[in-house]
Amino acid sequence: MAQSVDTLHNQNVGDIAAHLPGASGVFREFGIDYCCQGHVTLIDAAARRNLDLGVIDTTLGALDPAATPSAPRETTALIDHIQTRYHAVHRRQIPDLIDLSHRVETAHVNHPQVPAGLAETLTRFMxxxxxxxxxxxxxxxxxxxxxxxxxxxxxxxxxxHDHNDHAFFLDQIARLTEDLCAPTDACASWQALYSEAGRSKADLMEHIHLENNVLFPRYEMAMQD
Ligand SMILES: [Fe+2]
Ligand SMILES: [Fe+2]
Known part of the structure; x- marks a missing residue:
């Protein structure tokens, strides 16, 4: 994607994330939903979150368009990658988060910021x-x-449609955890819970992005021909 950042403004964030290596990490950093809201243009996504487009331009402009993408481009290899890098990892990580969440909720039951109900939400999500x-x-x-x-x-x-439901769970988790911000007196387990949950959230967003914005459109466009 050898083009100026200005020309990115009217592109969909999902397409930018699909073609510019590192862009998805930038979008996560700015809180831009590039996976389930990948159809939104960069200019609109920035406006929705009241973000300074100039700062996003600078950050995207610092990325190397020729860098190696984190996922394979070829379709069969991409499907394999989704299964091994995301499906298998969710199956390991989310049950661990549920265990840790139970422990934190029990140990800090009287703390005003305890994420009450997080283990149950994660269990339904899993x-x-x-x-x-x-x-x-x-x-x-x-x-x-x-x-x-x-x-x-x-x-x-x-x-x-399922992916939109996953996004709903992410919103619920954000509400229960004050957007994964642990209180200043949080113990090591509580801090670990939120930092691991943040890693799982990033994985889930990247997983949905690869399906919604990269893999699925290849077939949806072929079906329209
Ligand atoms: Fe998947
Ligand atoms: Fe999926």
């Missing part, structure tokens, strides 16, 4: 994620690998 990932692994990805376009339309719509 249940939905497991069903969602199974649908991708058993239905969507095999059909994609076989290029069985007639079996993709409904699953793609349904799975995009």
């Amino acid at each position: 249940g939905e994620m497991e069903v969602h990932m199974k649908k991708e692994e058993l239905i969507l990805f095999p059909a994609m690998r076989q290029k069985a376009m007639d079996r993709l339309g409904n699953p793609l719509r349904e799975l995009r």
Whole structure:
């Protein structure tokens, strides 16, 4: 993407994240939702969050467009990457977060900022994620690998809808945890909980982005031809 930052203003944030290595990290840093709201232009995304577009320009402008992307471009390799880097990691990380959350909620039950209900929210989230990932692994990805376009339309719509539900869980977690800001007197476990939850949130956003803005459109566009 060899172009000036000015020309990025009217591009969708999902497309920018898909083509400019490192842009997704910049968007996360500024709180811009590039995964479920990837269709929003950069100028509108900045306005929604009352962000200084000039500062975002400077940060995006410092990225190297020729840097190696973090995910493979080739479709089959991308599907493999999504399964090994994201599905498998969510299945390890989220149950650990649930355990840690139970411990923090129990140990600090009387603290005014305790994230009461976080373990329960994460448990419901993991249940939905497991069903969602199974649908991708058993239905969507095999059909994609076989290029069985007639079996993709409904699953793609349904799975995009699931992604919006995942974003709803992220909002709930942000509300329960004051946006993952631990209080100044938080113990090491509480701090670890929020920092690990932040890592999981970044993984989830990148995972959804790769599906919504990179993988799914390849098939959706082919179906329109
Ligand atoms: Fe997935
Ligand atoms: Fe997904």
